[in-house]
Amino acid sequence: MTGAHAGGTTGRRPEARQRSRAWRVGTPVVVLLSGALLAVSATNSEGSDLRPGRYTDLAGLVEGEAADYRKVEQRYQDLSDQVEELSATVGDKGVRDARREIAKLRDPAGMTPRTGPGLAITLSDAPAELLDQAVERNKHLDPEDRLNLNRFVVHQQDIQALVNALWSGGATAVTIAGQRVISTTGIRCKGPVVQLQGQPFPQPYVIEAVGDPSELYSSVAADPIVSGYRTDADNPLIQMGWDLEFEDRIEAPAYDGVVDLQYARPLG
Incomplete structure (x- = not known):
């Protein structure tokens, strides 16, 4: 029993001994081969990255950013040079002449x-009850006998005609609802209100003009559109609002709105 135990149980089988020998020999060989590969790579790369593409991309990015910066810097320098050139000409004769011309045109x-003295004229819609009566009356009349309901409301053309008549009469300043009117002032209807430079104003509309009162009145009285409006003001069926006053003192503030011209551009 003892001999059998010593010879069979404690001894290793042949295949186990072969695997142990293979590990003892194979492991050093793998280590040596890995070291050799690392040495060859280091020698071939000479201390640089064997995959330099990432550095090439980064260098390109930096160069692109540098080029953009140089463009911006050049643009800044060009603008700075222009500012210096313009500043150097501020005191020359051309600039002084332009400033004098601007000063003369401001008024x-x-x-x-x-x-100064002038006229104050107030326009307003017809009384609401007269408009209601006209609507009811029109229901029983033939179309050619009906009153035009547009005649019961102040329209932009009524205001524009009056302003133009005042200019023709020599007005040196005109205001509508206290707002100074200039050559580019826009007047238009929008619903029940009139827009002046885009700002809505409800009726009554007070139009004031600085100038010779007699000349202003004569021009207003001669205008055909204003005369038609005054006819409707005297008509007891319409009674458009009209009030004209001769004033010893009219105050017209300076225009303080936008002076840039705005216009449509063709498509295409």
Whole structure:
């Protein structure tokens, strides 16, 4: 029993001994081969990255950013040079002449306040009850006999005609609802209100003009559109609002709105 135990149980089988020998020999060989590969790579790369593409991309990015910066820097320098050139000409004769011309045009352009005698005219819609009566009356009349209901409301053309008549009468300044009117002032209807430079104003509309009262009145009285409006004001069926006053002192403030011209551009 003892001999059998010693010879069979404690001894290793042949295949186990072969695997142990293979590990003892194979492991050092793998280590040596790995070291050799690392040495060859280090020798071939000479201390640089064997995959330099990532550095090439980064260098390109930096160069691109540097080029953009140089463009911006050049643009800044060009603008700085222009500013210096313009600043150097501020005191020359051309600039002085332009400034004198601007100063002369400020008053006729409406950029300075004006005060003096003139006219104050108020326009307003017809009384609401007369409009209601006209609507009811029109129901029983033939179309050609009906009153035009547009005649019961102040329209932009009524205001524009009056303003133009005042200019023709020599007005040096005109205001609507206290707002200075200049050559580019826009007047248009929008619903029940009139827009002046885009700002809505409800009726009554007070139009004031600085100038010779007699000349202003004569021009207003001669205008055909204003005369038609005054006819409707005297008509007991319509009674459009009209009030005209001769004033010893009219105050017209300076225009303080936008002076840039805005216009449509063709498509295409």
